[in-house]
Amino acid sequence: MPLNPTVARVTENIIERSKPARQAYLERMKAARDKGPARGHLSCSGQAHAYAAMGEDKEALAKGSAGNLGIVTAYNDMLSAHQPFERFPDLIRRAAREAGGTAQVAGGVPAMCDGVTQGEPGMELSLFSRDVIALATSVAMSHNTFDAAVFLGVCDKIVPGLVIAAQAFGHLPIVFLPAGPMESGLGNEEKAKVRQQFAAGEVGREALMEAEMAAYHGPGTCTFYGTANTNQMLMEFMGLHLPGASFVNPNTPLRDALTVEGAKRALSLSDLGNDYRPVCDILDEKAFVNGIVGLNATGGSTNLLIHLVAMARAGGIILDWKDFSELSSVTPLLARVYPNGLADVNHFHAAGGLGYMIGELLSAGLLHDDTMTVGGQGLGLYTKEPVLEGDGVVWREGTRESLNDKILRPVADPFQPTGGLSRMAGSLGTAVMKVSAVAPERRLVEAPARVFSDQDAVKAAFKAGELEGDLVVVVRYQGPKANGMPELHSLTPILSILQGRGQKVALVTDGRMSGASGKVPAAIHVCPEAKDGGPIARLRDGDVIRVDAQAGVLQILTEGWEDRPLPEPDLSGNEFGLGRELFATFRQAVGAADSGASIFGGGA
Incomplete structure (x- = not known):
């Protein structure tokens, strides 16, 4: 199917608008690549510091012949979405050894929950936490001992912050490893009804608490289609997840197999081999257009109108809200997931999920198929779904029909003809x-x-x-x-x-x-x-x-x-308490929302 003329025109506008900044960025990434794998350039003392605690992997690291995988993790056990990451480093180290390489936790990044801080002073740190995460990731990766990396993050500001940092280390291949959504609990509509009843004084806090605990009840991402799950969609549409990885539940054999495969894939894409696929080549203008189309087709989070702009600018790509609006005008809404409907992301995934949507949008000429991804060349690979075969994972053709037309619709019969x-x-x-x-x-x-x-x-x-x-x-x-x-x-x-x-x-x-x-x-x-x-x-x-x-x-x-x-x-009440005093410099330096609300001066 020929590319939709509006998609083609918007893409070309972005490419033209971004040329100076994008060229400068790509030249920086080429210079970083030309320096080669960094461990051999470290002093013997520096290398000894880096390998001292690595046990059985010391020899492989010292010889420098094996790829070394950096792990950046947003693990904490206060956030249900990030608690499953506690197990991931051991899975990744084992996978790296099986592939003949090594893996080290390079560092951790903070992960806060907007659901916890909603309406509280701590929420005033939420958006800024994205840039803190980018900074913390850069510190973790700055030891410059890694040939590739895996980034572990899910929620609202965590994935955008990790992507901004991934752009700074764009000469490396980086695979994003999700944790998956929690299993379905109390329906979102029932939860919202109780919230309204509480606000109106019709029920007490005990009933509210019971409903909330029934909705948020186990490990994994919240199951409504908010910013966290929109992030997961984007990582698939933009080629930084393995195909079909976004919405597999935590602590299942398939989830573990995808984590192992993601670690092996990251090592296989390093400059030590023959399939070098760095982030700077994956996150090009076409990838961001694909992400915006996905955002519109799924009715995703408005937060991404800020985050995508900041993520793109970190790689020298200049997005404008007009791009989002123009793409929305030709992108049909194909999904109804709460708050756009009654279903949650588990129902969406079961109905055909992202693989079905990508296939529909590709067939309508609304996505660029010729993008590079961590899964391989071409977004068409992302119409496939992962399944277990033995102890590993393989991909087979996904459904070409919606399995529930109240949740997922084809391009020919959308919920509405334009995006969300x-x-x-x-x-x-x-x-x-x-x-x-x-x-x-x-x-x-x-x-x-x-x-x-x-x-x-x-x-x-x-x-x-x-x-x-x-x-x-x-x-x-x-x-x-x-x-x-x-x-x-x-x-x-x-x-x-x-x-x-x-x-x-x-x-x-x-x-x-x-x-x-x-x-x-x-x-x-x-x-x-x-x-x-x-x-x-x-x-x-x-x-x-x-x-x-x-x-x-x-x-x-x-x-x-x-x-x-x-x-x-008088804004003095916003300046102190719960760490807000430490963010005065951020408030002074931050840019406008339509340029990404970033402290990095546009990033380009």
Whole structure:
């Protein structure tokens, strides 16, 4: 199938726009490769330090003839998604020895959970943790003793941070090894209903706790289609996972076999062999276009509109939110996974999952098939599914038909003809909305604003019965420079209640809303942010706002707002507590959301 003209045009625009930065990046990667495997360049003392604790692998390391695999892990046992990684280093070391190589844990990176910090001060460190992870990974890899690497991470900021760091070490092959989703528990719709009942005062905390524990009940990623599972989709569409690896449950024979195979594959791709496949060649402009198409086709997390921009810029590729919007206009929505539907990712995987989707999108000319991946040349390999054969894993042809059309649809009969994301622009600035879960009749709201400077004030107004009639709830001073750009997902139950009462409701904010954005239209990531003097800072209660996701419009309809003085907010409450004082430099250095909200100055 010929490539879709819009996909081709957007790709060419990205390539042209990125040429200077991309060329400079690739030249740096070539220089790094030309220096060759680094261990032999270390002093004898340096090598002795690096090998001192390696036991049976010492001799192989000292001789320098075997490939050495670096492991960067986001393991901790507070996060269900990352707890399974505790077992991975032993599996990887064994796999490396079987392949004639060695493996060492190069270092660990932090992994925080937005679900735990939601609505709490710690959430103000969440977005910044992505760049901390990139920095920590660079420190781990800086010993320069590795021929290849495997990166262990799943959740919201962890995978983007690891990808940014992988770009910095783009001369090496790096395979991302996921842990998989937890088995299905209490249905997402039932969980959301109890949350709304609690917000309305209809049930107590005991009932809420019981529902939450039934939903989040074991090791693995949360099963709704939020940022963590969107990350896993991207790693497959962009070729950094093995085919079909994303949604295999933890602690199963197939999961272990995929981990072993991933370690062996990473070693086989090093510059010591004949199949050199570095990250810099895998993550090209076409790979990022494939990722954006996957994001739209699955109705993925809005957080990736920030992360993909930052991930790309780390490799000299310049993405614009217009690229996302243009690709969304030709990408059909093929999946309904909560919050876009009732199914979870286990149901999605069983219905045909990513392999089926990739096959459908390739057949429609919506993906680049000629990309390099860790699985081999061409994205067509990712239509296959892994199965156990003996103690190992092999790939066979996946399903070419959806096994549940309430969850997965073909391109010829999608859930909607366009993707799950909409870009809006106008006098209020630029913003994005995840529309895949928003009913079409709710995508246009024109109503008076109620303006708040934090989400606690919204909750207080709700409890006081002040949020009446049609309204646009504006929550400002939530951008990266103001307070680290926290997610405001804890507002979802309140806004859903208002909507359920028949009110027309929208949210406008320079903060984030996450992959769990629900049925309420939310214009998020507003740029410029209030702290930067954006128009959102000048809004007042009663100003009429037009939020139109269909036409892509975000407009202030009240006249004279431009002449108002900029307020001088007191943001001192965001500066201390739970480590926030240590991130003052981040708040001062961070870029805008539409350029990736990064401290790395664009990365190119």
